[in-house]
Amino acid sequence: MSVAPRTGARITGVDVHDVRFPTSRQLDGSDAMNPDPDYSAAYVVLRTDHGPDGHGFAFTIGRGNEICVAAITAHVPLITGLTVTEIITDLGGFARRLTGDSQLRWLGPEKGVAHMAVAALVNAAFDLAAKVAGKPLWRLLAEMTPEDIADLVDWRYLTDVLTRDEAVELLRTAEPGRARRTEELLRDGYPAYTTSPGWLGHSDQHLVRLCEEAAEDGFELVKIKVGGDLDDDVRRLRLARHTLGPDIRIAVDANQRWDVDTAVSWMRELAEFDPYWIEEPTSPDDILGHAAIRERIRPIKVATGEHVHNRVMFKQMLQAEALDILQIDACRVGGVTENVAILLLAAKFEIPVCPHAGGVGLCEAVQHLALFDHVAVSGDLHGRAIEYIDHLHEHFTDPALVVAGRYLAPTEPGMSTRMREATLRSHAHPHGKVWRDTGEVST
């Protein structure tokens, strides 16, 4: 596989930063399971001796970010001294090198902190590859051959449901429309939906105002957090539906709050407000639970994925018909390579993908995957939208841009994952200015 020219450069080191944003002070991001998140990144720089560096991160919500830092650091000996060419000409092999370490594998396998560390490093490698190629990542991926795309994937544990050959075939089918869809994305962007109005920590007044703004901004889908208190949810959804009118879709998100029966009864109470999907109704591990809920609350759709930890779990979610909407996350599974596997699985089952984003940097990273999916995999925008929250984008050198309810296609080389140097300094935990000035530490 060859995605970029040889550079002669070498990885000279891997910097790992503990970066945290004190978002809990305003209750931005508050939901039924996460009342007070401090959005954080275990942030990685793949340093090279010349040419561009690679940037990636794992996303957390505060305490424990240092565990991800330790997990990334544990993988560094697998990388140091590799040449940039070795990495970017075999990105699938690079990812398997990280997930395949025989001792580190015990810590997952392929789940939790250890896998989030792999995500940070794999995404940094793709950012590097795209920069070397001088292209935004979505274009680099979308211009690869079907065979090269298939070689990114670790096919282990997938072949009972999707083989490499089937995937290549599926990618070939999409090839003729690539050029047209690329042009359309460059012209029209990709649909976004907004979660800004819906946090549980907001007052009713604030909810209404933000719903009004969302409608004015051109969003066709708004997400509201639920699952704290049923009476509150009924009141808030009534307000949201009244404000947004019948044509703007309202998704609701319980953030894993319920058991199966509670999910069903709670959603029946909210059905009168015509919710489009219920997101994370129960444990992200509960494949059969999601399937049971889906069966019992039709036609309300079931969505999940931001906490689904790897391709094996998504494979089963699809096999069990547990999902109507599949939500990839750029940094929870093992990075771009595993997300390519998940996009291929979703395409085979013809399930629309609506990526999870928000937090810090997740919009920046995941937009590349959705755009690649549209150009080279699914070729379909029907029922699809990337989550968007207008928050913390100013900390990135190439922030995600959403205009009139659509993500503009990124044009700068890379994965848009580079954080500003000033932010790395000011938000370093626990000694950066932002944390030092208040005396608060997130532990």
Place this chain on the structure above:
Amino acid sequence: MSVAPRTGARITGVDVHDVRFPTSRQLDGSDAMNPDPDYSAAYVVLRTDHGPDGHGFAFTIGRGNEICVAAITAHVPLITGLTVTEIITDLGGFARRLTGDSQLRWLGPEKGVAHMAVAALVNAAFDLAAKVAGKPLWRLLAEMTPEDIADLVDWRYLTDVLTRDEAVELLRTAEPGRARRTEELLRDGYPAYTTSPGWLGHSDQHLVRLCEEAAEDGFELVKIKVGGDLDDDVRRLRLARHTLGPDIRIAVDANQRWDVDTAVSWMRELAEFDPYWIEEPTSPDDILGHAAIRERIRPIKVATGEHVHNRVMFKQMLQAEALDILQIDACRVGGVTENVAILLLAAKFEIPVCPHAGGVGLCEAVQHLALFDHVAVSGDLHGRAIEYIDHLHEHFTDPALVVAGRYLAPTEPGMSTRMREATLRSHAHPHGKVWRDTGEVST
């Protein structure tokens, strides 16, 4: 719930040790996925200002043990300053306090490194409770009321399959036989099986000699590692069957090596040697994959569990009829409390439990759960045995004792999880004597 007298003591600190054993030097523990493990523990001491301390650990196989240390450390602020009475009179609440931290939860939820850290701390709390009560842990648990046992469990995500009320009913049914079964265990012990002969790193000659020893030692079940090379497996299983004769059962263990179709075809090649179970034929996350394999290789049984990360996964393994044998691990899920949930689920589905052990300290810890299960939950020894490997027990103050193929019931207070002080010093990584003398470091 009250399991022990009030002590007045307080948790004054939590010590966390990175302890590693250079087991890769002899290829003990080598299998198809783990060619060179260095058995390790992220070891915890709950220090109190008077009375006993509590000891627990997470088990890893070397690199990354320091990540578990970091993860345990991240939970310490949730514990420091609690009184011993607060912990031991509400052990279920203590465990939920650790799994429920709203920011740390993001790192799982309830899986991987973060959950292994919870296991170490929860087990340490149970060790402490049993020491305060002056009883071995299995007796402390087995003498609790059905209601108190049920209160250990976090019922979230289980109630579609097993409710607290059903569990109490199930425990009540087992109550009349408790005294008799306790006496029988004290007299006869609990069946063990041995994995010592079966490591892939051993020569054929060594395999035969260890099989002979296993038969002489009275084991009725021997486990052989497979999945590296089919011809080797056929040759090794032929030797093992020839040596052991037709009456000693042979289990085989692929350590997650295969995809579904490979598992089926490989096991068909080994069927002539009458394997009792195939363990971990594929990804531990692949519930539906295990179910498919089980369906296609009957009457060979399917066993898994040492890498199944929480009660929600085990719930589905049982719902999907994916298992014939359920293998709990003392330190992978969230400690004693979650293992109680899993034992209750297994009892409801009438699936025998054969605990995973070996490594370092896993025999010591898990024997208490199996004995408790027998006395108070399942009441049945049919088809059950605890894994045993005669290795590294000398590092514990109260080592597991296996005689004539049976675990002797522990009689010392606690969970048998206390490591010798000298071992904590000599095997400290990377500066203890064992690592310093060789210059080797496991990173």
